[in-house]
Amino acid sequence: MAGTGARRIRRRTPGHTRPMARRTEAPTRLEPHDRPGPWLRGLGLCAVVLVGAWLGLLIVGSVRVPVGPMDTTMTLRPSLTGGTKINVSPLGALELDSHTAPVRLDVNVDQLDPVRAQALVDHPERLSGLQDEVADDVGTGTLDLAVRSGVAVVTGATALGLAVYRRPRRALAAGGLALALLAASGGTAYATWNPKSVLEPRFSGLLTSAPSLVGDARSIVTEFDVYQKELARLVTNVTKLYDATSTLPVYAPDPSTIRVLHVSDIHLNPASWKIIASLVEQYDVNVVVDTGDTMDHGTAAENAFLDPVEDLAAPYVWVRGNHDSRGTQRYLEGLRNAYVLDDGRARTVAGLRFAGIGDPQFTPDRSAKPGADATQELAGARLASALRDQRAAGTPVDVALVHEPSAARGTDGEVPLVLSGHLHRQDTEVLRLGTRLRVEGSTGGSGLRAIEGEHPDPIEASILYFDRDTRRLQAWDAIRLGGLGLTTAEVSRHLPEENSPGATPSPSTRP
Template sequence: MPVLAPGGRTGRTPGQRWRSALGLAMVTLLGAWLGLLIVGAVRTPIGPMDTTMTLRPSLVGGTKINVSPLGSLRMDSHLAPVRLDVDVDQLDPVRATALVDHPERFEGLGDEVSQDVEAGALDLAVRSVVAVVSGATALGLAVYRRPRPALGAGGLALALLVASAGTAFATWNPKSVLEPKFSGLLASAPSVFGDARSIVTEFDVYQQELARLVTNLTKLYNTTASLPTFQPTPGTTRVLHVSDIHLNPAAWGIIRSLVDQYKIDVIVDAGDTMDHGTAPENTFLDPIADLGAPYVWVRGNHDSDDTQEAVADLGDGVHVLDDGVPVNVAGLRFAGIGDPQFTPDRSVKPEGDPQERREGRKLASALRAQKSAGTPVDIAVAHNPVAAKQTAGEVPLTLAGHTHRRSNEMLEGGTRLMIEGSTGGGGLRAVEGDKPQRVQASVLYLDEKTDRLQAWDEITLGGLGLTKAEVSRHLPDDPERGSSSPPADGSGEDSGDGPSERHTHRNAEPSP
């Protein structure tokens, strides 16, 4: 029975009022979120870096700084239903070069960074208020088609934002910078930020550490920004060559960071993703589908047939190479063969190089057949270099792994053999030797028209307990001559200069 309000009007029951209030709250929250998403971001320079600052809805609050390609760090800076995201978009080469060339300028960097952050935060606050109120009001008007509830939604959104800001201010924790949570490459190198625990825990530490962050990341960014010998065009095909991950979960963060930073078109994994090839290990493969680029994979001697089936089941963006059957990915034609030996531990006696050569000759035969059919293969892939060498003269480029030592060699017939080190730093084997194995991957640049190798960047990161980053760029001046072979001491470092290569080499090591 309807309820008569004063004056004879029909009122609403308590249930209807609750539903109306709940509907208004939902419209307000959705409109405020859409407003932040569309216009609630501010681009602002912080030192030599161009950043984007954004407020995002969050259940726990805090601050997240995304530093591509190194990863990200999270700080429990405040408790509120909003999180501050700071994305480091790019390094300004002019400002960065000026800092590196004139180290004395770092002394005033703290004040400059502090001013930049304050200006950006103020701009973000104003923009967020406008975005939240406008978004909630606009959605309220679209839903209710009356100005009064629309203005109510805008006012409620403003009240929520003020309450969130008050909560953030009341729970602000400047000491959070002393205990950041790292991910991506930064998870392996937290000392980039120095020993923050030894510094006085006051708010100015936040500014000082941010300046130090900018200082060290400037040096790391300059590693790749100052390699002038080759400038890839927008149409250049970029291939990320990885191998021998050996169940190291940190490898996925490294690969994802490199895919984002280098705008990788296709990832090629030369095998030994696993350690023992058992079914329980298969869940380790799940991140492959979300790395941001197609994934081409070949079986290694630590990968079982069950592993291969699990990789093949990951989705359309994942391609398993075997038996020389070609696949077309990112405009390139690949063919490969899985390792014929499954030797996950010493309990299995390997058949050795003769079996590898037999399988390599099968791959070479498949490559010849493709050439005869007028559909030549651009890149061949095999895990073991012994098998890969059998493709000499049949393909311009062959990729391999297995040795955990990077090398580069010209085979007969103009085939370049590139052997990648361990992108997983050897996995658990990294702790067996006196020195940790280094994490290695390479970015290959191929001409968009000819699909031939133009240049490549060799990326080396310090292993467990190390923080050194290294990038070396190489150009194949004469693809018919010369080689670069692994050193005899087994250090895992390539020998650098082959007679057919020009290269630039940069190190970036965080300051103490």
Template sequence: MDGQQNEQDGHGTDAGATPTAGRRRVAAAWRALTRPGRRGPLRLVGMTLAVLVVTFAGVVIGVLAGGRVDTDIGPFQATLTLSPTTDGGGTTVSIPPLGALLLDSHDGPTHLTVRLGALDQGRTEALIDDPASIQRASQSAVEDVRAGVMRLGLRTVASAVLATLLLAALVFRDIRRTAWSGGLALLVVGGSLGAAAGTLRPQAIEEPRYEGLLVNAPAVVGDARRIANDYTRYAEQLQRLVGNVSQLYTTVSALPVFEPAPDTTRVLHVSDMHLNPTGWQLIRTVVEQFDIDVVIDTGDITDWGSEPEASFVGSIGLLRRPYVYIRGNHDSGRTAAAVARQPNAIVLNNSTTTVAGLTIAGIGDPRFTPDKNTSPAGSGLTKQVAEQVIGVGEQLATTVRNSPRPVNIALVHDPASAGPLSGTCPLVLAGHTHQRQVSKLPQQPGLMPTQLLVEGSTGGAGLRGLEGEKPTPLSMSVLYFDKDKMLQAYDDITVGGTGQAQVSLERHVVEDPRAGPPVPVTPTPTR
């Protein structure tokens, strides 16, 4: 009886305990079931946002770090850069220091920047030397851009995905979330580049917007497409013309009017190159064929006086002749410094030098006006500017008078500076006007007569020379000095532009410098 009672008590105890334990298990299960129900969506949303944030941060970091390639586009060294944007895409063609062209080339969250760097001198000269290479270069430039953009796209995708994976791995330390971030980055970058490719508008290059100094580009260089077409014809003909210069020496030797003596000093006068690389080809040919002793440059070797243009003067060293230079109004102090670094160059700034037996004095232009809008060219020279231009002539005249050796040649950029030099030396050389002019300065009683020779543009006035119906011809002069360093004769060499398929040489024998009436010289507007 007792056993049975105990057994029943035991069963009773278990029966009483079972509902309690069951309730605990049900409560635990309920909590387990209800916890995900209450907090799971919030965690999912939070984790999704975290993945998105990490992905976009990684994409931005990757694009900024790796979205850049260096490439060659024709004769230019260029840098292509992709960057994120919220302004709807587009392309910027940066041309330091002139400014930029803004093109509405495509839509999407990516912006392409094409930064044109320095001209490769070897490739530029190859284009000029070989007419066929100009056409090949124009065709290959398209391929250069296409290949560069493809490389840029692949590199940007790889950089963005890699940066995202690394960032996700550091933040999440979870393979699945890292993989999701990398895949999402690939989708974002690929989609952005696809949107740009799908909305590409090649015709946008015909309607650019200008920034910086290029705001004045249409006014300065005219219709870009017309000039491009004109320059193609110009360059093609110019190749033949430059080649014909090699025949000039034969022409000179056949001229009976003036026969240079063995002790004659030959000086080549050039001016206003304005960044035209064809001028160097012509200068080198004349230096070799005419056995030039000294090259004199009366300024405006560049157009804007900027640091990137400094590489243009590197051809001076290839001439292997003394190169005497003064600064023009388009040349900056950096330009003069770049010329001075050439091993054979001499830069004069209210100073003198003696080269090949000739004592030469020179002074730079007092103005620096690469942008015509900053100069008084539109409304005539102001009194202040005229005084500056004439004032440098007065400074140089003082230097010439104080020179321990008699000065044979004085150099100024603007012929308006030459007036005060009358009677101080027999010859003054100038440029600036892009037109040849030979005159005698007003003679002062009791002083020697002074002749003024103004050179045209050895660079054909650069791009400005293409604005007219006929491009400005390339011009330079060879001056012959006797053993007493007096000018005996000079040859004017002209290489014609489009429609003028000839190289002309005119020889002038200098007569008695005291003959003929004086020609007054007035200040010249900035060019």
């Protein structure tokens, strides 16, 4: 019995020690009341999904898309309000309330592709399908961006879930939740899509003045079809101009005639340079005169617009308009082939002596009101004084240049001819003391303002013919091209009344 009891004790001893081992391991496990609740676990999973999706979009969620002649980058970004933001560096950005969703579409206009842009210039017939091409490009880019963003969101959430939980099932759950979140965001964006948002954009940067540049945004959108069709027809207009002028009696481009091309109020219309270059070649122009408002806002970002001046086959004489800044003037002074007139200074160019004064006001600068000395009348008086000084010095001026016609009236009797612009319509008048005032229309067709109204503004310029010996105006051809959407061309010959027998001559420039 004793032996049996001893054996029992030995058999129980191993069984007795196992429960003790379990009791020592038990404290390493979390009791139910120590584990995080389901709400806390759910919030943690949502945080992992959101952070992972955001990181995935930052790293992968963008696509480069050629849209027409432009290279763009499209990106999806997390947002509380949604919408679309279009960045046009360095001019600024515009924002559209295109949709309401937790994602925003960013479109960066990177650059204009010179090859595709030149192809449009060389083959203007392609412009008729440009709108459809742009729509197809945007559609393709948006689909590509959606697929890439979906992959980026799911991958980012899954990878972060695996790093945090170290459990494949939790990581896959994070990826699935991210995909569901993206699908819900896409559905919300589709349901709240507002195609009319393009009619009410918000501008920032230099584009804050864009409404004054393009006029009513509603007109721009509704008339875009007319505008883009006209781009293809501008070359046709110039061709029609050639046909029209070939049937007219013209002053032969011989050494006895000085031919001046008068342009004004281009207002940043790039098509104007092609038309000016064509007229210079067609009429064998000796000098181009620009009476201002070549720009629209006078900003440094616009300065490169002036570079074609260097490529014209004639010198370029210019005075500042009320839309041209002092910075615009300084930039133009640095260009080869340009002659800038201001403060009554005089220059002899192509056999004619010109003097001019810049406009005393700068319209885009709404923050500062013009001073008491910045009036058109005082500007005209200063120019008249400079003209008298030139005549007293034995170097009389043949042609005076101002931008606004009201400043030209102060020069009456001091110069035979004064040229101006500003009114966006051609006009001519002989002032009381005999000075002829010639007002040029808009060679830029009033810029993008041309599509504000029902009838687009025409593109206007003039060829002035001077006798080389007397340096007096003999005649001028008023050139009028149809405005946006029109393909008409008209050239009319005019003779000054003072050149007719018995007429009273205008003031002589000879001492």
